[in-house]
Amino acid sequence: MARTFKIGSRKSELALVQSRWVQSELQKLHPDCSFELVTMETQGDIILDVALAKIGDKGLFTKELEVGMLQHQTDFAVHSLKDLPTHLPEGLMLGGITARENPADALVLHAKHAGASIDALPEGSVVGTSSLRRLAQLRHHYPQLSFKDIRGNLNTRLRKLDEGQYDAIILAVAGLERLGMGDRISQKLPAEVSLHAVGQGALGIECRAGDEEVLAVLQSLVDADSTRRCLAERAFLRQLEGGCQVPIGVNSEVIADAAGDRLQLTGMVASLDGQQLIRDRAIGSAEDPEAVGIQLAHLLREQGATEILQAIFATLDREAVH
Structure with a gap:
């Protein structure tokens, strides 16, 4: 049935380029439907004179878009996946991950x-x-x-x-x-110097949980390889209880194997001064990417990642107070 879908987007130039790309692709794939952009400003767009880490990262670039979906002002929202927290508000879900650009x-x-x-x-x-x-x-x-x-x-x-x-x-x-x-x-920058952010280079499309009509439309943009890599990265970040604004970096790769595709995930946790940097990798089945992310998080925890992150959170909390 023909329907008009409303797409939530931030107002920044990059956000609009990304959202318009999604709008254009969906319009080509679903010519009987209409796709309209609804733009909003987020807290991260408004507060420009304070370091991101001092503001906190609980939906810094997503909260207003999420409220729009929950209030049925929009049907789904386009995010840079690296900005989307790994814990989403009740009633919302990650509806699709698009083909990833270079994440470096x-x-x-x-x-x-x-x-x-x-x-x-x-x-x-x-x-x-x-x-x-x-x-x-x-x-x-x-x-x-x-x-x-x-x-x-x-x-x-x-x-x-x-x-x-x-x-x-x-x-x-x-x-x-x-x-x-x-x-x-x-x-x-090579991965040896700078592991990228979780989800960097991919777009994440967030929607209301259980909205089957929206999910069916979004499925046409989902990229399987990018999805597996990003789900592993997000599971790694979630397991470490890290947010978008902490020194956690990743690199992922799906490797074709005679026994089935393997997913290799490299990750690191570092102290703010760079003096401590823990790095390791995990390899597992690409069919269970989140298990690979969880495995890598455990490896880094065994090497002191928890203590490094606790020290960072304590520092950021003190700076936020002052």
Whole structure:
């Protein structure tokens, strides 16, 4: 039956590009239906003068969109999957994960450093990032560099870089490429340097639990390989009880095997100063990706991940109070 579906989206340029892509793809796949965008501002879009980790991450970029679904103002919402908490509000579910773009982190340099890699930046160079995950890993590998928080949408961050407030900034490859700014990427950071965020590069579509009509429509956009990888990553994060704003990084790969597809998941937990960094990997059946994520979380807990994370949460709580 023909129906109009309302899609919730943040108002940022990247969010709109992502949501319009979903809208366009669904319109092609379901020409008898209509798909309308409903835009909203989230707390993360409004508070731009405070570091993300100090605000807290309980639905920082998702809460308003979730309220819209629960109040039937919208039927589903498009998120960058890395922004979607692993514990969703009662009544909502992850309805689909799209084909993943490159999940790596990108080094974007000021013009005066053109052609350089992160290894070649002079001592004391100022690198901008709002991510504790990126910060902890880069502090671990490059203690000679200086790091400074940076907020704002992608264009604002690039402007601050070009004005000379930073020597380099770290962004997601996928975001730059989706906005047609892939030429700004100076280096795609290897996994040995920076494991990416859980779900980075994929879109997660959230909807009301049990809405079979919506779920049937969304199924046409689901990518099986990306889904297995991201479910393993999210299970790993959930098991560690980490949020979007803590130094937890991953890398996942589905490996074809004669006995069946295998899923390899690499993960790390690091202290805020980068002094402690625990890293390991787990391999298991791609048909049970969440078991692989849980297994890896247990491996890191045995090596001290719980103590590192507890210290981070205590620090962030103190900073939030002040």
